[in-house]
Amino acid sequence: MTRDEEVAPPVPYRPGYEVVAEQILQLIAELRLRPGDRMPTENELAARMGTSRTVVREAVKILSALGRVRAHKGRGLYVSDDEGMLGASRWGGFFLPADLDHVYMLFEFRRIQETAASRLAATNATPAELRAIEAAAETCRHGHLSGQSVLFDRGDDDFHLCVATASHNQLLVAAVGEARRLQRQTNIIGMSGTVGGHASDAIDEHAAIYRAIRDGDPDAAARAAAIHLDNTLEDYRREIQRRIFGH
Template identity: 40%
Template sequence: MAEPGQVPGEGDGEASRPYRPGYELVAEQLLNYIAEQNLRSGDRLPTEQGLAQILGASRNVTREAVKVLAAIGRLSVRRGAGIFVADSAGGLVDDQLSHFRPTSMEDVLMLLDYRTVIESETARRAASLATPIEVRTIRESAETSLVAAGKDDGYAFAKADAAFHDAVGAASHNVFLRSSVAGVRRLASQSDVLLFHGDAPGSLEVAARQHLAIAEAVAAGETDRASELMVEHIATTQSQFERKIRDRLFSLDDRGASGPPPRPSRNTDAGDPPLSPETTAS
């Protein structure tokens, strides 16, 4: 098992060991342990000390990892009872996604692929079915995201970004599509916390202008155009995400095995975990 601060498979030289916070690596290892043991919602985990021994980490770093995973809704820590895999809110569907690995490039790419399928169809239907009030809501949230991007205000952009995608989902007039969009974005926010610590992987202005283009296509009733623009929007997000992950994992200097915990939440989406900022430029 790699030492905290070292990516498995990398060389042994000082210059070849990119920095990753110890709690981040242990959180990743803990999620892998849950998947390997096929643990499900409500299952109890070993104590902090037991987990530290299993993962080959110190108890302090393990405690920080548990805190982070509890903050993003993957673990539940009950005083006097122990550490548990967090209960899922959506039954079978959530249970099937309970082993999503937010630091795995493979899992993130699958998530973005699924998001492309869901949101492209959501945009198509919104362009066909949106009422004048829904069109206005989509436009206003897109415009608000552009204003926030111009001010480099990540908090305001996060709110407008979430409002935009939810408004498009609402305009599809399909509660299952709208719910799927929200669920995918909640999973993506876990990667934001563990890998980016609240920083946006890409340009907020680019994302905001794509919001505006989608809003105009919806307003004009251009179904194919709205769908194509949403596909392009998510492809841009994927490109930014991949670049940021590569930078995060392989381009930073080796600065040791510890680091600050994620910044407090800036996400106001109802139902999101307390430390799950939706600041991805998406």
């Protein structure tokens, strides 16, 4: 077989409800539905997407849990009117969890937020806030070493939110929280928990951010946060390309 004849590796299997959840988000964007707008029924969605109503119902459960869709018994499905900073009302249903360009934009936004938050935390963190950051990093580390992905994810969320809290800037706290919410959508719909090749390095990167904040070094804290976000994005980029493009 020549180089030109090499066959790309097969795209990994994805449960049908994940694929349909992503397709529903794309449909919301294509139809330019706004928060509060009524969506097609489950039967209409099933027909449009060539699947069963059962699969659509499971997809809707995911989207409801993520705050993107509201299901009212006897009344139908509606685009969520979540008023979060990056919610549907402000992004117009723009964010698609498995779209590589959207993930790049999310991480670019996170990089701006979290380098600023880490820089401020190095100046403003109280002893109690330092202990909270350290405890979150330890929870994340324990989750990784014990193979408990839920514990790892909780520690990871807590770590980034604790750093933002230590910045003493409530707008940064809100922005970091909303960006993490969108990232969870990517984890659940786009990757189904398969991202994690970077987890071991993330433990060390968290420790570097914590040390810089503890030592009161704003420049080092910002650099450590930037490195962590860049490496995490690379992990997502590889996985999305493997799943969506087959390489």
